[in-house]
Amino acid sequence: MEEKQTMIDLKGIVKRFYIGMPNELEILHGIDLQVERGEFVSIVGSSGSGKTTMMNIIGALDRPTEGEYHLDGVDVVHARDKELSMIRNQKIGFVFQTYNLISRTSALKNVELPMLYAGMRKKDRLERAQELLCMVEMKDRMSHNPDELSGGQKQRVAIARAMANDPAIILADEPTGALDSKTGRKIMDIFHRLNEEQGKTIVLITHSQELAEETGRILTLKDGEIIGERRGRGC
Amino acid sequence: MLIGENILLALNGLRANKMRSLLTMLGIIIGIASVIAIMTLGDSISKSVEDSMSSMGVNNITMGVSQKSTTTETTASGMTFSRGPRMAQLSEEDYINEEMLTDLLERYPEQITGFSLQESIGSGTIQKGSATASISAVGVNAENLESADLTLLAGRTLTERDQSEARRVALVSEHMVKNVFGTANVDVIGQTIDVLFHERYYTYTIVGVYEYEESEMGFSTSSSEETQTMLYLPLRTAREQTHNRKGYSQLTVLTSPETDTVSFCTTLETYMNSRYYSKNESFEIRTMSLESVIESMTEMLSSVSLAIAAIAAISLLVGGIGVMNIMLVSITERTREIGTRKALGAPNSSIRLQFITEAIVLCVIGGVLGILLGVGIAAIATNAMGYAVSPSVDGILLSVSFSAFIGVFFGYYPANKAAKLNPIEALRYE
Numbered sequence: 001m002e003e004k005q006t007m008i009d010l011k012g013i014v015k016r017f018y019i020g021m022p023n024e025l026e027i028l029h030g031i032d033l034q035v036e037r038g039e040f041v042s043i044v045g046s047s048g049s050g051k052t053t054m055m056n057i058i059g060a061l062d063r064p065t066e067g068e069y070h071l072d073g074v075d076v077v078h079a080r081d082k083e084l085s086m087i088r089n090q091k092i093g094f095v096f097q098t099y100n101l102i103s104r105t106s107a108l109k110n111v112e113l114p115m116l117y118a119g120m121r122k123k124d125r126l127e128r129a130q131e132l133l134c135m136v137e138m139k140d141r142m143s144h145n146p147d148e149l150s151g152g153q154k155q156r157v158a159i160a161r162a163m164a165n166d167p168a169i170i171l172a173d174e175p176t177g178a179l180d181s182k183t184g185r186k187i188m189d190i191f192h193r194l195n196e197e198q199g200k201t202i203v204l205i206t207h208s209q210e211l212a213e214e215t216g217r218i219l220t221l222k223d224g225e226i227i228g229e230r231r232g233r234g235c
Numbered sequence: 236m237l238i239g240e241n242i243l244l245a246l247n248g249l250r251a252n253k254m255r256s257l258l259t260m261l262g263i264i265i266g267i268a269s270v271i272a273i274m275t276l277g278d279s280i281s282k283s284v285e286d287s288m289s290s291m292g293v294n295n296i297t298m299g300v301s302q303k304s305t306t307t308e309t310t311a312s313g314m315t316f317s318r319g320p321r322m323a324q325l326s327e328e329d330y331i332n333e334e335m336l337t338d339l340l341e342r343y344p345e346q347i348t349g350f351s352l353q354e355s356i357g358s359g360t361i362q363k364g365s366a367t368a369s370i371s372a373v374g375v376n377a378e379n380l381e382s383a384d385l386t387l388l389a390g391r392t393l394t395e396r397d398q399s400e401a402r403r404v405a406l407v408s409e410h411m412v413k414n415v416f417g418t419a420n421v422d423v424i425g426q427t428i429d430v431l432f433h434e435r436y437y438t439y440t441i442v443g444v445y446e447y448e449e450s451e452m453g454f455s456t457s458s459s460e461e462t463q464t465m466l467y468l469p470l471r472t473a474r475e476q477t478h479n480r481k482g483y484s485q486l487t488v489l490t491s492p493e494t495d496t497v498s499f500c501t502t503l504e505t506y507m508n509s510r511y512y513s514k515n516e517s518f519e520i521r522t523m524s525l526e527s528v529i530e531s532m533t534e535m536l537s538s539v540s541l542a543i544a545a546i547a548a549i550s551l552l553v554g555g556i557g558v559m560n561i562m563l564v565s566i567t568e569r570t571r572e573i574g575t576r577k578a579l580g581a582p583n584s585s586i587r588l589q590f591i592t593e594a595i596v597l598c599v600i601g602g603v604l605g606i607l608l609g610v611g612i613a614a615i616a617t618n619a620m621g622y623a624v625s626p627s628v629d630g631i632l633l634s635v636s637f638s639a640f641i642g643v644f645f646g647y648y649p650a651n652k653a654a655k656l657n658p659i660e661a662l663r664y665e
């Protein structure tokens with residue numbers, strides 16, 4: 001019997017901005033979502049529907065205004081700031097649309113960064129970073145700074161960085177949004193590999209219906225509510 | 236996160252903004268440079284003065300007759316005469332005489348070990364055939380001769396009998412012997428020399444030749460023939476020659492090593508003035524020891540130091556505010572980076588440490604540049620004043636730690652601001 005483990009458990013998540021002010025804004029209106037370990041989920045929806053807002057809550061970057069959230073069994077809503085940064089460091093790997101590599105810092109150092117915050121030793125850090133950069137086929141560009149890399153290369157470095165502390169979940173917010181379809185394809189292949197070979201739970205935000213179709217489950221968000229859920233090809 | 240990584244990161248950031256960093260450091264550089272310059276200057280001067288003091292005798296007190304400085308005398312009509320350039324002539328009773336010296340010796344036997352006395356005759360010329368030599372003759376007592384610290388090359392020094400019988404004997408320099416006699420030093424012992432002072436010849440018998448030390452004469456650009464050397468005579472011989480029976484206008488009191496010269500100076504001055512000079516209208520006794528000179532010199536220097544310290548404090552304050560400002564700018568520029576770091580799991584403390592380290596590195600580099608500049612300025616100034624530079628180690632250590640402190644103090648607020656940034660806002664920042 002296959003044991004199912006809930007990785008992400010959102011219950012009645014509400015997010016409001018400008019609380020208590022006349023322009024108070026409710027972006028998420030009670031989201032319920034469970035994601036099992038090893039799932040590859042994509043979230044689609046029009047711009048401004050609240051995808052990034054939801055992703056930030058999943059990634060423990062932000063707290064919901066209301067609702068309960070357990071990540072791998074840990075209560076995120078009631079965790080202290082320091083615990084949240086630990087969760088982000090150990091359990092989550094972020095991949096952003098705009099790469100967000102640290103400038104004037106080599107690809108290698110960028111990948112080392114999460115391990116540095118984890119307090120890993122220099123030698124182990126270096127070894128792991130090199131290994132990860134090899135995995136994303138960036139071995140020959142390790143010492144280059146971000147401004148010397150193409151968009152696709154930057155995103156591959158960013159994925160290597162997200163994988164640094166071997167997190168359970170990878171959260172990717174439009175990782176191919178700034179890339180041409182061929183380069184985007186390459187990035188998607190890496191995600192599939194991570195999902196299939198390493199069993200990573202992946203949540204992917206995308207505007208591309210095509211890319212969403214290849215994931216296991218497709219969630220459609222509209223005006224802060226999940227209005228649709230269906231299975232994809234990658235199931 | 237490791238300190239080393241943070242320092243590398245900070246240096247990286249500074250390298251990327253060289254000009255901006257330099258301008259930011261300017262206040263710190265100027266502040267530290269002025270502190271270092273004045274400390275180095277002070278250290279160099281007092282070290283040089285101390286060095287020269289030890290050779291001049293720490294236990295000497297100079298005592299002299301001096302014109303009264305507080306000469307605002309009120310006349311019967313109520314008019315006041317302020318002191319002016321009215322130079323009164325020393326008359327017989329104004330001098331320090333032998334009785335006073337005897338009295339002092341009896342009164343302070345513990346402190347006073349003797350008096351170094353001298354009677355200056357002035358410049359004269361020795362002539363022998365076509366050879367001439369210029370000399371400066373001075374009558375000295377045994378104590379004075381001792382403090383001159385001569386090295387005898389031939390013959391003997393001046394004896395007690397030379398002194399008491401006022402013999403017409405002299406100690407001459409080897410330099411003079413070479414120029415006038417051109418023979419070995421021993422050959423001139425017992426020979427006589429005729430010295431011309433103010434169109435009158437005086438004859439002395441040479442009893443000793445002393446080693447002539449060029450350096451003692453300071454810088455002499457004149458040729459060696461023109462160099463004036465000293466001719467030492469017994470004190471009484473010289474006094475008879477100058478017809479001086481009045482006493483001394485200046486002398487040196489030699490004290491025992493245990494004596495505190497600074498306070499004994501005051502004691503002597505007070506005693507002499509109340510006992511012998513209280514009725515004297517225009518003159519009084521002034522005393523001074525090398526130690527007291529140093530003391531007043533240090534005092535003067537420290538008041539200058541205080542003024543410089545004030546300037547330094549202001550420029551360090553301005554520099555510190557500049558650092559704070561540039562840190563705030565830097566943090567705003569790097570808001571997204573801070574957001575990213577937080578997303579990667581950086582705790583607030585590590586963000587704070589990163590930016591405090593950056594501020595410290597900025598300040599310490601400024602401090603080091605300031606030290607280099609300050610030592611440079613001090614080196615130029617001390618050279619111009621003729622002292623040797625001795626960089627103040629205390630000052631350097633103090634400056635480095637103080638600039639680090641400025642970094643912490645003015646870097647804390649911006650760093651804390653960075654640490655407390657909301658990760659979402661930081662990542663959304665455009």
Ligand SMILES: Nc1ncnc2c1ncn2[C@@H]1O[C@H](COP(=O)(O)OP(=O)(O)OP(=O)(O)O)[C@@H](O)[C@H]1O
Pocket residue numbers: 017018025027045046047048049050051052053054659660
């Ligand atoms: N920190 C914030 N303060 C105020 N409003 C916010 C904040 N974050 C998001 N919003 C608002 O919430 C809404 C949803 O934003 P969100 O970024 O989640 O959209 P999205 O679905 O990711 O859109 P896109 O596809 O364009 O990235 C938007 O209207 C946005 O203006």
Ligand SMILES: [Mg+2]
Pocket residue numbers: 051052053173
């Ligand atoms: Mg978005």
